[in-house]
Amino acid sequence: MxxxxxxxxxxxxxxxxxxxxxxxxxxxxxxxxxxxxxxxxxxxxxxxxxxxxxxxxxxxxxxxxxxxxxxxxxxxxxxxxxxxxxxxxxxxxxxxxxxxxxxxxxxxxxxxxxxxxxxxxPPLFREGPLEAELLERLVAGLGISPADVVSGAHLHNGPRWVVLQVTDAATVLGVVPVPGPLVGLDVGVVGRHPAGHEAQVEVRAFLSDGRAVAEDPVTGSLNAGIGQWLTDLPPRYVAAQGTAMGRSGRVHVERDGSRVWVxxxxxxxxxxxxxx
Incomplete structure (x- = not known):
């Protein structure tokens, strides 16, 4: 070759x-x-x-x-x-x-x-709320309380993301995943930073190959799905990702009419x- x-x-x-x-x-x-x-x-x-x-x-x-x-x-x-x-x-x-x-x-x-x-x-292949059983599985796998969850959604745009919006960025950063419940899933977690932070939201992504779960440092497809889903975020915002891994990922998201740019x-x- x-x-x-x-x-x-x-x-x-x-x-x-x-x-x-x-x-x-x-x-x-x-x-x-x-x-x-x-x-x-x-x-x-x-x-x-x-x-x-x-x-x-x-x-x-x-x-x-x-x-x-x-x-x-x-x-x-x-x-x-x-x-x-x-x-x-x-x-x-x-x-x-x-x-x-x-x-x-x-x-x-x-x-x-x-x-x-x-x-x-790209357009989402699938979107919509999470089933109750799947939501319970995610809560267990992320080591959070049901009270921490604001909303959840399927966001499929190639990868098949299941995503939870939680109460705040501190909750996102406090996640300690339990691999068992998350095996077989690609999971996103997003929460808002307080006013004055350079990023409006904190994002984490956990990927499974069917046997184990690993964290992805910075994830464009997940942030694209979140930008299409959480329309109450500003038309232009910055997502921080990778913080828990010692990375300094910054994803710039912009809604321009019906299009989302990442x-x-x-x-x-x-x-x-x-x-x-």
Whole structure:
């Protein structure tokens, strides 16, 4: 297998090494799905992406997004990291200032507003309140009280998020997950910061591969779903994420009419070649 260009991008933090990394393999058209999955498993990052020639004339490139276990139709920080890698490699958008990414969820617009990039949140495949039994399971798995819960929802936009809004950011940061009840679920938790904090909300994400549960540092798809769900938040707000992990993720969310834009800083940290 010939060497392919490779980029690793830190996403959603103004400080390099403080956000969420994504691995990006360029010129990956000749790789099989099996090779992509094997390489993504080897990187052991939450997602690895592969850039290919677009199938749609409206797209600038096509991307395939893999976790260590499966392919996703869409994910947030891999979208921004892939767009940054493509631009850094010399990609020129057909429409100045807007990159159009083709992925399993369709065409996704990415606004270029240096030093930030922002993607247009795709429509939710599923939304709606949580079932009582699932709500009880989440309360047990997050180690919180039912009185801490303000509301809950299914927010599926590629990943199948189940999300709880809790009373405040302190409750979010105080979560100590109990893996058993959360296995098999992708769980988000959001709560408001007090007035005067640089971020309006605190967010945490817990991902399960069916065997164990791990926390994700900063999560674009979850924040996209939250921005579409909690319409009582300001039209523009900042979500902090990764605090409990020693990261300083900052996700900028903007509601523009019926569209929600999710953005933040992106920094190329590693570049070179790989032989998947």
């Amino acid at each position: 010939p060497a392919l260009p490779f980029t690793q991008v830190d996403v959603f933090s103004e400080e390099p090494l403080s956000g969420n990394p994504v691995a990006v393999v360029h010129d990956a058209d000749d790789l099989t799905s099996g090779q992509m999955q094997r390489f993504a498993n080897w990187t052991n990052l939450s997602e690895t992406t592969f850039l290919l020639r677009p199938g749609s004339s409206d797209a600038d490139y096509r991307v395939r997004i893999f976790t260590t276990e499966e392919e996703l139709p869409f994910a947030g920080h891999p979208t921004l990291g892939s767009a940054r890698a493509w631009l850094t490699a010399g990609g020129t958008p057909q429409t100045p200032g807007t990159v159009v990414q083709e992925c399993g969820a369709g065409l996704v617009e990415v606004r270029v507003e240096e030093p930030h990039l922002a993607f247009a949140a 953005g933040g800083a992106t920094t190329v940290v590693v570049s070179g070649v790989v032989r998947p």
